[in-house]
Amino acid sequence: MSPKPKMTSSNLDFYYGDFQALQDVNLEFHERQVTALIGPSGCGKSTYIRCLNRMNDLIPISRVEGRILLDDEDIYEPSLDVVMLRRRVGMVFQKPNPFPKSIFENTAYGLRVNGVKDKGFIQNRVEESLKRAALWDEVKDRLDDTALGLSGGQQQRLCIARALAVEPEVLLMDEPASALDPIATQKIEELIHELKELYTIIIVTHSMQQAARVSDMTAFFYMGKLIEFGDTDTMFTRPKLKQTEDYITGRFG
């Protein structure tokens, strides 16, 4: 394990109005590792992952306390440019959400909004990103077709390609396979395996098997608290806490 974490959250509290959705969450994410966030519905894992790129800023009544560091920078520092943050911390959402644009324009979107004008560069980066997302062979002959004509699994890989195109350092995935069939899910999981060589990946998942298959580290959330955090193998074979064991073995959830 590399000594210095890529992202760290310390004493993180999160409120929706009066409701406290996260309580004192301390976590570290390391480079070239996949961390899975697991826990029952409403446990705060999605809220947590959306704190990491400040997506929760969009909710007017929300409030964050505590610190989240990206490298050594506090991402909730007022001077920090949230637009820059989101370029460095990319996100893939639960439901595939390609724009109603062509496959090419979807992939190039992040580059264009970040001011890249060089056509050759965009072209190369689009190809590279689609290859990295294991979608290139399926779409290379129809890059100008609308992305909405792709299957759900293809759309999700396009969303991953779209996120990769802006060269993020961290990739957040909020249940990326929950709307997909088993074969598409398998492709996404294989992809996560390859991508972790290059990125810090944090994935929220409802599926224990998926967490066990794709992640190096696992964090178990319950009722807004981080219950247990450790390497995935240990967690799934010898969890420290009874509560974790009960959840993992399906006794509650």
Next chain:
Amino acid sequence: MDITKDQYSEEHQSAGKPVKPKNISVIQKAVEARHRRRKLVEQVLFTTFRGAAVINGLALFIIIFFMLKNGLSAITWEFLSDVPRESMTKGGILPCIVGTALLGLGAIVIALPIGVASAIYLNEYAKPGLILRTIRLGINNLAGVPSVVFGLFGLAFFVTYLKMGVSLVSGCLTLAALSLPVIIGSTEEALKAVPDTYREASLGLGATKWQTIYRVVLPASLPGILTGAILGLSRAAGETAPIMFTAAVFFTPDLPGSIFDEIMALPYHIYVLATAGTNIEATRHLQYGTALVLIALVLGMNMAAIVWRSRIRKKLK
């Protein structure tokens, strides 16, 4: 025990000869009685709703038929391309057609950017609170203001106070004010219909709020915005009251040469011919003819916009 379809129809056929346990047949009888009533209610409601729909369709059909029957004889090339002659009992209505087209166009050119900008502010930027509620209340009430009040407002503000005079531009501004609530309302609906997941995806890629609106939200809501523009335009083009004090005059043989010229307009021309013309009875067919042209113009603009909209929709898919 489940009452399967087979058991049900069997029982149905051998009614009176209960072969099943008693309580089942009680349930079945209840179900059956209810079923008959429900079916009747369904039938009555269906007929009522269909009747309502038919009346609607029929109304438009009757209006168009009535107009065609009374007005078609007036439609000649001369009628469409000449200016009114002999105290408007002869000649054509070209200045009115041009005037109405320009009024509608001008109104939409003014109202669309302002309306869309307002809707973007209200839906994308404004934080919920007293100010937002007040603005919304204002817009909603503006939609309910009678059109003659807009006419008087236009007279007081654009014509007199801003010294624009009775002119094309005063009329356009007044009609723009009239169609603003419609445009704002439908644009807001269109923006609301854009899934938040698009916004999140765009922001998540490092786009700013404006980039997100400009590149993703607006293109996705364009068909809905156009619908609003169509509705606003149709309403503006057909109005009489707002332009009678601000833009339209009884008679002017010249086509407008500048935006500060007075104009003739179709709705006002109909009103004039039918109430204050030199010979109301003799010009009856001209009145119907003018009305027919107005309807054709408005329907034509609607059709063009609908075709345009469906093209954009196809492109989005």
